[in-house]
Amino acid sequence: MEFSNIIQQRRSVKSYAPEKEITDAELAELFQEVILTPSSFNLQHWMFIAVKSPENKKKLKEAAWNQQQVEDCSVALLVCGKLDAYKDAAEIYKNAPQQVQDNVVPMINNFYEGKEQLQRDEAIRSASLAAMTLMYAAKNRGWATGPMIGFDPEAASKLLKLPENYIPVMLIVMGYQKDEPRSRDGRRSIEEVVKLDSIDGPGLKA
Numbered sequence: 001m002e003f004s005n006i007i008q009q010r011r012s013v014k015s016y017a018p019e020k021e022i023t024d025a026e027l028a029e030l031f032q033e034v035i036l037t038p039s040s041f042n043l044q045h046w047m048f049i050a051v052k053s054p055e056n057k058k059k060l061k062e063a064a065w066n067q068q069q070v071e072d073c074s075v076a077l078l079v080c081g082k083l084d085a086y087k088d089a090a091e092i093y094k095n096a097p098q099q100v101q102d103n104v105v106p107m108i109n110n111f112y113e114g115k116e117q118l119q120r121d122e123a124i125r126s127a128s129l130a131a132m133t134l135m136y137a138a139k140n141r142g143w144a145t146g147p148m149i150g151f152d153p154e155a156a157s158k159l160l161k162l163p164e165n166y167i168p169v170m171l172i173v174m175g176y177q178k179d180e181p182r183s184r185d186g187r188r189s190i191e192e193v194v195k196l197d198s199i200d201g202p203g204l205k206a
């Protein structure tokens with residue numbers, strides 16, 4: 001599908017055909033694209049928990065205000081962010097030229113160590129970018145998705161056994177769309193959301 005069509009046709013889908021399954025091979029193909037998402041210093045702060053079993057989808061639904069799409073989707077993906085991803089720098093850069101390793105690894109450490117707010121911001125930033133890649137890559141393959149923040153993060157973390165250094169960033173349900181979503185409405189115009197030169201500058205005209 002042409003990329004512009006993917007962007008225009010992607011919707012947040014809430015209604016899924018429960019009988020449709022997704023194979024691990026299909027998921028793996030999709031994630032080969034997702035892992036190409038950019039991240040600061042290439043630290044790849046993301047982790048995805050792919051929940052496919054009916055039992056865990058049902059439990060996750062209960063932790064998500066009983067939103068039915070969590071049970072009916074083919075896979076519910078908890079997109080997580082790694083708070084201490086900066087500690088992986090040496091491993092990530094191990095095949096880089098020695099000079100690059102010697103410069104970049106201490107630089108990354110200095111940049112993040114002791115800065116909890118920044119670590120959290122980066123985890124959320126990277127995981128969110130990956131989430132968007134995931135939704136577009138899924139759409140390109142004929143899968144519908146729905147991003148969700150309507151869940152109890154502590155209950156989801158406990159259910160899916162997240163350790164302390166991972167935070168749930170959002171849940172993405174994915175599957176075969178059953179009903180058409182409502183027509184798109186309430187989008188703010190580019191004139192409202194794009195300002196030229198400074199925020200008090202004129203809005204960009206279409």
Ligand SMILES: Cc1cc2nc3c(=O)[nH]c(=O)nc-3n(C[C@H](O)[C@H](O)[C@H](O)COP(=O)(O)O)c2cc1C
Pocket residue numbers: 010011012013014067146147148149150151170181184
């Ligand atoms: C971070 C995030 C969290 C969301 N949480 C929920 C949710 O818990 N339940 C839900 O039905 N929709 C949720 N949505 C979907 C939004 O309502 C939807 O993206 C928005 O209305 C725009 O619709 P569209 O994506 O179809 O263009 C969420 C979207 C985002 C990006």
